[in-house]
Amino acid sequence: MENKKKLRKISELGEFGLIDYITKDFNQSKDGLIKGIGDDAAVFETKNKLSVITTDLLVEGVHFNLIYTPLKHLGYKSVVVNLSDLYSMNAVPQYILVSIALSAKFSVEAVEEIYKGIKLACERFGVVLIGGDTTSSLSGLFINITAIGFAEKDKVYYRSGAKKNDLICVSGDLGAAYMGLQILEREKEIFLKDSYIKPDFEGFDYLIERQLKPEPRRDIIHFIEENNIKVNAMIDISDGLSSELLHLCKNSNLGCRVYSEKIPINPQTEAAADKFRIDALTAALNGGEDYELLFTAPIEMKEKLEKHNDISIIGYITEDIAKVLVTPTGSEIELKAQGWNAMSKND
Amino acid sequence: MENKKKLRKISELGEFGLIDYITKDFNQSKDGLIKGIGDDAAVFETKNKLSVITTDLLVEGVHFNLIYTPLKHLGYKSVVVNLSDLYSMNAVPQYILVSIALSAKFSVEAVEEIYKGIKLACERFGVVLIGGDTTSSLSGLFINITAIGFAEKDKVYYRSGAKKNDLICVSGDLGAAYMGLQILEREKEIFLKDSYIKPDFEGFDYLIERQLKPEPRRDIIHFIEENNIKVNAMIDISDGLSSELLHLCKNSNLGCRVYSEKIPINPQTEAAADKFRIDALTAALNGGEDYELLFTAPIEMKEKLEKHNDISIIGYITEDIAKVLVTPTGSEIELKAQGWNAMSKND
Numbered sequence: 001m002e003n004k005k006k007l008r009k010i011s012e013l014g015e016f017g018l019i020d021y022i023t024k025d026f027n028q029s030k031d032g033l034i035k036g037i038g039d040d041a042a043v044f045e046t047k048n049k050l051s052v053i054t055t056d057l058l059v060e061g062v063h064f065n066l067i068y069t070p071l072k073h074l075g076y077k078s079v080v081v082n083l084s085d086l087y088s089m090n091a092v093p094q095y096i097l098v099s100i101a102l103s104a105k106f107s108v109e110a111v112e113e114i115y116k117g118i119k120l121a122c123e124r125f126g127v128v129l130i131g132g133d134t135t136s137s138l139s140g141l142f143i144n145i146t147a148i149g150f151a152e153k154d155k156v157y158y159r160s161g162a163k164k165n166d167l168i169c170v171s172g173d174l175g176a177a178y179m180g181l182q183i184l185e186r187e188k189e190i191f192l193k194d195s196y197i198k199p200d201f202e203g204f205d206y207l208i209e210r211q212l213k214p215e216p217r218r219d220i221i222h223f224i225e226e227n228n229i230k231v232n233a234m235i236d237i238s239d240g241l242s243s244e245l246l247h248l249c250k251n252s253n254l255g256c257r258v259y260s261e262k263i264p265i266n267p268q269t270e271a272a273a274d275k276f277r278i279d280a281l282t283a284a285l286n287g288g289e290d291y292e293l294l295f296t297a298p299i300e301m302k303e304k305l306e307k308h309n310d311i312s313i314i315g316y317i318t319e320d321i322a323k324v325l326v327t328p329t330g331s332e333i334e335l336k337a338q339g340w341n342a343m344s345k346n347d
Numbered sequence: 348m349e350n351k352k353k354l355r356k357i358s359e360l361g362e363f364g365l366i367d368y369i370t371k372d373f374n375q376s377k378d379g380l381i382k383g384i385g386d387d388a389a390v391f392e393t394k395n396k397l398s399v400i401t402t403d404l405l406v407e408g409v410h411f412n413l414i415y416t417p418l419k420h421l422g423y424k425s426v427v428v429n430l431s432d433l434y435s436m437n438a439v440p441q442y443i444l445v446s447i448a449l450s451a452k453f454s455v456e457a458v459e460e461i462y463k464g465i466k467l468a469c470e471r472f473g474v475v476l477i478g479g480d481t482t483s484s485l486s487g488l489f490i491n492i493t494a495i496g497f498a499e500k501d502k503v504y505y506r507s508g509a510k511k512n513d514l515i516c517v518s519g520d521l522g523a524a525y526m527g528l529q530i531l532e533r534e535k536e537i538f539l540k541d542s543y544i545k546p547d548f549e550g551f552d553y554l555i556e557r558q559l560k561p562e563p564r565r566d567i568i569h570f571i572e573e574n575n576i577k578v579n580a581m582i583d584i585s586d587g588l589s590s591e592l593l594h595l596c597k598n599s600n601l602g603c604r605v606y607s608e609k610i611p612i613n614p615q616t617e618a619a620a621d622k623f624r625i626d627a628l629t630a631a632l633n634g635g636e637d638y639e640l641l642f643t644a645p646i647e648m649k650e651k652l653e654k655h656n657d658i659s660i661i662g663y664i665t666e667d668i669a670k671v672l673v674t675p676t677g678s679e680i681e682l683k684a685q686g687w688n689a690m691s692k693n694d
Contacts, residue, residue: 034397038598039506040432040583041401043498046393050381054388055478055493057446061485085387099404099491131402133491138408140484144446144491146402151390159386236387251385 007107042130049150052091060140068184075117082147084216084291088236090157091149099144101137157234162252166296166317171220173264178287179272180211214291234295240286243337258315286338354454389477396497399438407487415531422464429494431563431638435583437504438496446491448484504581509599513643513664518567520611525634526619527558561638581642587633590684605662633685
C-alpha cells in the first residue's frame with residue numbers, strides 16, 4: 001500500500017457502506033445461486049449433489065503476523081485453506097461466506113487489500129462470495145471463512161475409508177511452509193532490531209511462498225478423476241503429516257507403516273533446516289500448513305499413481321493399529337502428533 | 348461457575364482434546380446428515396430443498412461484555428441470532444458450524460458453559476452442530492456461527508418482495524433489548540465503582556432477558572404457515588426498525604408510511620426510557636438486537652394478521668420511495684437509519 005495516499009477510516013463508510021464498497025466488484029452469479037449478498041441469508045440450490053461445508057478462523061498473532069504477511073496474501077490464504085478441506089473431501093468449491101473483525105488500526109484501503117486476495121481466490125477456484133459479517137474488534141484482525149462445495153453422492157472421500165494394504169500417498173512436498181515461517185520469523189526479529197536491514201530470503205523464495213501463499217491441490221483431485229484412480233480415504237495436511245496420518249488411521253481403525261526416506265522434502269526445505277539446525281524430517285512430519293493431500297488407494301492403483309511426478313507413495317495401511325515410521329536403517333519409531341496446534345501456541 | 352473448583356487450562360486438553368470434550372454430548376444424527384464433526388468438512392444432502400445460509404461474528408467488548416453476560420447465555424444468543432436470519436427467510440434451521448477464538452484467560456469450564464448454551468439452542472430449534480474451528484486469540488473471545496437452513500422452493504421471503512400497498516407488520520415489541528443493554532451498562536458502571544453493591548434489575552427483568560437471551564420468532568413463522576398468510580417480504584430486526592425498514596424499502600424499490608403510535612413498545616421499555624431520559628420511540632426505531640420480524644403482506648391478509656396478539660400492523664408500503672414516519676399529531680418525519688452499527692462502535 002502506498003503511504004502517500006490518505007487512508008480512509010472504516011467509520012467513514014460504516015458497516016453497510018464498507019460491505020457495499022468491498023463487495024461491489026465480486027461476481028454474484030452462478031448456476032443454482034438464487035440470492036447472494038444483500039439479504040438476511042444467501043439462498044442456493046444443490047440439485048442432486050451433496051453439500052460439503054467447512055469453516056476456518058484465522059487470528060492475528062496466532063495464525064499470521066502482519067509484519068510479514070501482505071494483506072492480499074492473507075485474504076487469499078484464508079480462502080484456500082478452506083478450499084483445501086473441500087478438495088480433500090472430493091467436493092467442488094462453490095460458495096464462501098467471510099466474517100471479518102477489524103480493530104481501529106485498519107483503513108478502508110487495508111480491508112480492500114484483504115478482499116483483493118479473497119477475490120483472486122474466488123476467481124481462480126470458481127467460488128462466489130455469498131455472504132458474511134463485518135464488525136470491529138478491540139484489537140487484532142480475525143477472519144472466519146465458511147466454504148461450501150458440492151460432491152457427487154458416493155464419491156466423497158472420508159478420513160475413515162482407508163483399507164488394509166492401501167498405499168499411503170502424499171502430494172507435493174512437506175515441511176516447506178513451516179521452514180518458510182521460521183525464515184519469516186527470523187527476518188522479523190532482525191527487522192525489529194534494525195529496520196534498515198532488508199530481509200534476506202535469497203534461495204528460500206519457494207519456502208516463503210509456501211507459507212504466505214499456499215495452493216490447494218485441485219490439480220491432484222483432477223488427476224485422480226481423469227485417471228479413474230480409486231481413492232479410499234483422504235485428508236488435507238494442515239497440521240503436519242504425523243497428525244493427519246493419526247487422524248486417518250484412527251478414523252479407519254487401522255494402522256500404518258511409513259518410510260521416512262519416501263517422505264517428499266524440497267531441497268530448499270533441507271537447506272533451510274540445515275541452517276536452522278532443525279531436522280528436515282521433523283519439519284515434514286510436524287510442521288503445519290502444507291495444504292497437501294494425504295490419501296490412501298488400493299495397491300492396484302500403484303502404476304497409475306506413479307505416473308504423476310508430484311505424488312509420493314510413502315507407505316501402506318496395516319491391520320495392526322500401530323502407526324510406525326521406518327527409518328533408512330530399519331528402526332521403527334511410533335508416530336506421534338506434535339503438529340502445529342493453535343490452542344497451545346498462546347499459553 | 349463455582350470458584351472453588353479447580354479450573355482447567357485449555358492447553359491441558361489441546362485443540363483436538365477440547366473439541367472432543369466439548370462436542371461429545373452433541374447429537375450428531377439428522378435425516379440427510381451424512382457426516383458431522385470429525386472430518387475435513389461436514390456432508391449433508393438437501394433433497395429437493397433450497398439451502399439458506401448465514402453467518403454472524405460476535406466480538407467481546409463490541410457485541411457483548413462478559414461482566415454481565417453469562418457464558419451460557421452468550422452461547423445461546425450466538426446461535427439464535429443466526430437462526431433469526433434463517434426464519435426471516437422462511438427457512439427451517441438445520442445445521443450450524445461454530446468457530447471460536449479464546450484468549451488464555453478462558454478455562455475449559457468456561458468453554459463448556461458457552462457450549463451448554465449452544466447445545467440448548469440446538470436442542471430447542473432442532474439444529475445439529477456439524478463442524479467448526481477452535482483456536483486461541485491474543486485477547487478476547489470471538490464466536491463466529493454459520494447456520495444453514497432449508498427452504499421450500501418459491502417459499503423464501505426476501506427483502507425485495509414488498510408490493511405497493513402491502514401492510515407493514517412487526518412481531519413482538521421493539522426497543523426492549525436496547526433498554527436492557529442500558530440497564531446492564533449502568534449496573535456495570537456502579538459495580539466497577541463498588542463491587543459490593545448488588546445490581547438492581549427490579550422491574551426490568553423483561554428488558555434484561557431481551558438483551559441477554561433473545562428468542563427467534565419461529566412461532567410467528569409457524570403462525571403464518573398455519574394460517575396461509577401470504578407474505579411478500581421479510582427481514583429480521585437486528586439493527587433497529589428504521590434501518591430494517593430502509594433495507595426492505597430499498598431492496599423493493601418502494602417507500603413506506605409508518606405510524607409511530609402503532610409501533611409496539613413494552614411498558615418496561617417505556618419505564619426504563621423514562622428513567623434514562625431516552626425517548627422510547629427512538630429506542631424502538633434505532634435500538635438493535637430485538638430479533639423480531641418485520642414483514643409485509645397484502646392488505647387482504649389484514650383480518651388473519653389481526654388474530655395474532657403479538658403482530659402489529661404499523662403502516663403500509665408506498666409507491667413513492669420516501670420512507671415516512673407519521674407522528675400522532677400528523678407530522679411527517681423522514682426515517683433515517685441511526686441503528687446500532689458494529690463498525691462505528693469502536694472508533
